Amino acid sequence: MIKVLDKIDFVLRKILVSTAAIALMVILFMTCANIVLRRLGYPLQGTFELTGLFGAVVAAAALGYTQKKKENIAVDILVNHLPKPLRILASISNDAFSAAFSILASWQIAKIGLRHIASGEVTETLRIIAYPFIFITAAGFASLGFVFIIDLFKNFAPKGEQQ
Amino acid sequence: MSLTMIGLLGIAVLMVVLFLTATPVAFAMAVVGFLGFCCVVSFDAAVNMVGSVLWATFSKYDLTVIPLFILMGQIVFYSGINEKLYHAAYNWVGHIRGGIAMATVLACSAFAAICGSNTATAATMSTVALPQMKKYGYNPKLSTGSVAAGSTLGVVIPPSVVLILIGLSTEQSIVKLFYGGFGAGLVLTLMLVATIYIICSIKPQWGPVGEKVDFKTKVKSLSGAGEMVLLFLLVIIGLYAGFFTPAEAAAAGAFIALIIALVRKQMPIKQFIKALKDTLRASCMVMMIVAGAMIFGKFLAVTRLPYNIADWVATLAVSKTVVLLIIFGIYIIGGMIMDALALLIITIPIFFPIATGLGYDPLWFGVTITVITTLGAISPPVGAVTFVVASVAKDVKMKDVFKGVSIFIPAYILCVLLLMAFPKIATLLPSLLK
Numbered sequence: 001m002i003k004v005l006d007k008i009d010f011v012l013r014k015i016l017v018s019t020a021a022i023a024l025m026v027i028l029f030m031t032c033a034n035i036v037l038r039r040l041g042y043p044l045q046g047t048f049e050l051t052g053l054f055g056a057v058v059a060a061a062a063l064g065y066t067q068k069k070k071e072n073i074a075v076d077i078l079v080n081h082l083p084k085p086l087r088i089l090a091s092i093s094n095d096a097f098s099a100a101f102s103i104l105a106s107w108q109i110a111k112i113g114l115r116h117i118a119s120g121e122v123t124e125t126l127r128i129i130a131y132p133f134i135f136i137t138a139a140g141f142a143s144l145g146f147v148f149i150i151d152l153f154k155n156f157a158p159k160g161e162q163q
Numbered sequence: 164m165s166l167t168m169i170g171l172l173g174i175a176v177l178m179v180v181l182f183l184t185a186t187p188v189a190f191a192m193a194v195v196g197f198l199g200f201c202c203v204v205s206f207d208a209a210v211n212m213v214g215s216v217l218w219a220t221f222s223k224y225d226l227t228v229i230p231l232f233i234l235m236g237q238i239v240f241y242s243g244i245n246e247k248l249y250h251a252a253y254n255w256v257g258h259i260r261g262g263i264a265m266a267t268v269l270a271c272s273a274f275a276a277i278c279g280s281n282t283a284t285a286a287t288m289s290t291v292a293l294p295q296m297k298k299y300g301y302n303p304k305l306s307t308g309s310v311a312a313g314s315t316l317g318v319v320i321p322p323s324v325v326l327i328l329i330g331l332s333t334e335q336s337i338v339k340l341f342y343g344g345f346g347a348g349l350v351l352t353l354m355l356v357a358t359i360y361i362i363c364s365i366k367p368q369w370g371p372v373g374e375k376v377d378f379k380t381k382v383k384s385l386s387g388a389g390e391m392v393l394l395f396l397l398v399i400i401g402l403y404a405g406f407f408t409p410a411e412a413a414a415a416g417a418f419i420a421l422i423i424a425l426v427r428k429q430m431p432i433k434q435f436i437k438a439l440k441d442t443l444r445a446s447c448m449v450m451m452i453v454a455g456a457m458i459f460g461k462f463l464a465v466t467r468l469p470y471n472i473a474d475w476v477a478t479l480a481v482s483k484t485v486v487l488l489i490i491f492g493i494y495i496i497g498g499m500i501m502d503a504l505a506l507l508i509i510t511i512p513i514f515f516p517i518a519t520g521l522g523y524d525p526l527w528f529g530v531t532i533t534v535i536t537t538l539g540a541i542s543p544p545v546g547a548v549t550f551v552v553a554s555v556a557k558d559v560k561m562k563d564v565f566k567g568v569s570i571f572i573p574a575y576i577l578c579v580l581l582l583m584a585f586p587k588i589a590t591l592l593p594s595l596l597k
Contacts (some may be wrong), residue, residue: 021439024230031231031414035407048224051410055227056218058443059450065440066447072187073448073502079185094186101194101213108214137221 001158005150007125012143013065020061023054031052046126051124053133060140063102064147090157095152102145110138166203170468174200177459177509178577181501188505190456192309194542196459198401203465205396212461220454224410225331230446231413232322235398235420237438237445239277239391242424245287247388248273253295253382254376261363261370263299263300264309266354270354271313273388275422276395277387281540283549285314289555302369303559305362308567311552312355315537320348322398322413324449325504325536329529332456332511337400339593343530345399350581352488354574362570390423403596444495449504463512473516483521490514491579494532498539502547506536530589531582538575541568 034047066072079090113134115121123130177195180186186194191549193213200209220226252266259265267288275284289310293453296306318325321341330337363370398416401407424430430438463469476486480488493514497506518528540548543565553564582588 017440017443020443024234024439024442025226027227028231028234028414028417031411032418035411035415051227052222052224053352056222056377058230059221059226059447062443062447062453064442067187069444071444071448071452073187073505074185074187075181075501076185077500080181090184094190097180097184097194098186098190098250101167101197104195104197106209108210109218112214112218127197133222134218137218141217146261157388 002150002153005146006154009068009143009146009150012146013068016061016136016140016143017065020058020140023057023061027051027054027058036039046123049123049125053130055135056133058148060137061143063140067144067147068107092152092155095148095155098131099145099148099152101104102141102148106138106145107142109134109141166466167204167468167471170463170466172469173459173466181540186293186500187451187484188509189451191525192425192452192459192509196455196462199462200458201464203380203462204280204480211398213458216457216461217454219445220457221450226335226450227539228327228413228454229324229386229449230412230442231410231417232324232327233445234438234442235322236277236283237418237442238417238424238430238435239274239449240283240287240441241438243426243431244277244388244391244429245270245274245542246291246578247384249288249291249295249331251384253373254381257373260367260372261294261305261359263292263301263369263373264305264359264363267296267306268308268316268352268359269356271310271552272320272348272380273391273395275314275348275423276337277322277391277398277416281314281496281537281548282551282572284317285294285311285551286555289552293552293556299373300371302366302566303556303565304570305359305369306567307552307559307564308388308570309355309359310569311549312358312571314548314552315540316348316352316355319344319351319534320343322416323533324445325507325533326529327409328449329507329511329533331453332508333515333525333529335525335529336394336593336596338510339526339596340529341399341595342592343416343526343589344499344533346592347530347534347582348525351574351578353485354578355571357573358571382533390520393436394419394423407500439473452505452508456512460512469512472513473520476517477520483523486521487515487523487583491532491535494535495538498536499542499546501539502532502537503536507532524586526592526593527582527586527589531579534575534578534582538572542572 030044030047031051034044037044079087113131116131116134122128175196177191180191180195181188192399197209197213200212248268249270253263256262256265270289271284274288283288292310293306321344326340326344327337328341394416397419398412401415402409402412519525541544549564549568553561556564
């Protein structure tokens with residue numbers, strides 16, 4: 001069961017991390033192009049707007065990957081000294097709360113995207129749709145929630161299946 | 164229960180969650196902030212607030228400066244420039260007593276100026292400098308201590324993610340904070356070098372002299388590090404002249420660093436992918452902390468706790484210096500048990516209004532607390548930088564590494580005292596900005 005979830009998570013994360021990396025390179029080249037073109041009198045319209053949208057993809061799409069690598073800062077100074085059963089209890093509560101929050105965040109951000117579709121909302125400068133970026137951000141949070149859920153299951157799995 | 168009490172209770176719950184469940188700081192702040200907002204306002208309002216705050220934070224143009232500056236640092240990190248910086252510094256000061264340790268601190272400050280991360284600086288400089296100091300018979304306490312202390316300059320000297328976050332959370336100019344950090348970083352670098360000089364004067368056997376090189380070799384060694392000096396100047400002068408926004412400066416810096424690395428054939432595709440992955444991880448971590456802090460900040464704002472505390476402190480019958488020293492004390496202790504970034508993000512909404520309410524310059528306060536929290540990066544038990552150095556210096560005991568860094572603690576204290584006595588160290592350069 002956990003192995004299957006891990007595989008699904010791996011594929012999801014790979015797609016999302018690649019998306020984030022591409023978005024980062026887009027921001028990099030677009031910003032540099034705008035610096036040069038602005039000096040020549042031909043600024044790229046909507047660069048700030050697009051940078052913000054792609055920035056959301058950069059930050060959100062790799063959320064699951066970041067958590068999988070345990071990169072998020074935690075204060076484990078006390079927990080490391082707790083007896084094992086209490087450490088597991090701490091881990092369960094941590095994973096459960098974080099998973100619930102990530103899923104709630106994903107749903108609420110997706111709702112913003114749905115509202116954009118329903119109202120036909122477009123961006124101020126370029127007059128383009130923003131909801132694809134919003135849905136990728138929501139997917140990033142969903143992926144994060146998925147990582148926490150797998151970690152939560154692992155707390156209850158037999159020793160051999162935990163890794 | 165009054166709103167202020169709910170706010171205080173929220174902070175207490177946050178601390179319990181942080182310390183007793185080891186929940187990542189970002190999620191702890193977000194969850195406690197969400198639940199607190201539920202209590203004070205309503206569940207529906209809290210749910211809506213979470214979605215809108217997260218989307219607004221993640222899509223904020225100003226925050227794209229974070230992944231771009233991190234990318235610049237990662238490209239520089241993976242291109243191996245640290246060796247060139249170290250050899251340039253070594254050729255210039257390595258021949259004097261304790262010179263190799265001084266060269267390490269100077270190379271750390273130069274690397275920090277383009278990298279912005281203290282752990283990345285520690286990892287690279289440990290690999291380059293520790294074998295060299297071992298070869299010349301340096302005392303392991305001095306060698307590991309100088310690398311660890313020098314690496315903390317990464318968060319003081321711009322570009323620094325910590326300064327960016329202080330700027331964003333206190334609505335100050337990031338450019339001005341960078342210039343303030345530059346002055347403080349310079350003073351701290353001099354203090355660290357002076358510490359090595361004093362230690363080696365008292366215990367000459369700790370820092371034997373290195374090889375002396377001729378002037379031609381010294382000048383030649385500068386060419387290897389020249390591009391990076393140019394890169395730093397481009398970013399800093401571009402910001403100063405108003406040619407770039409901070410995000411543009413970061414993008415231009417990352418782009419030029421990439422071109423330099425490609426021209427010098429120091430960035431194979433595998434290394435570049437590693438740089439990208441590291442950038443994404445670090446950026447996500449920082450952005451999530453910012454988002455968590457925003458949610459927690461919304462909760463604190465509805466309780467009016469920060470303003471009430473600031474008003475209360477203003478009525479206390481103690482001098483403002485005492486209040487400031489108490490705040491600094493909290494940062495020193497907090498820095499020992501928490502990551503600097505997380506500590507600043509959690510505490511700024513509380514302490515920043517107090518400091519500004521007492522009449523302290525916001526920019527000076529931001530720079531000074533940055534210097535203070537860097538102490539936490541080298542002091543036990545958290546001391547991330549010290550652990551990085553110790554992981555490279557496998558033949559040196561952990562307690563000796565901590566003893567080594569403790570030699571440099573007076574330098575930090577002196578730097579903070581100088582900042583208090585002469586605030587212009589942090590405010591002069593920013594005041595010259597247009």
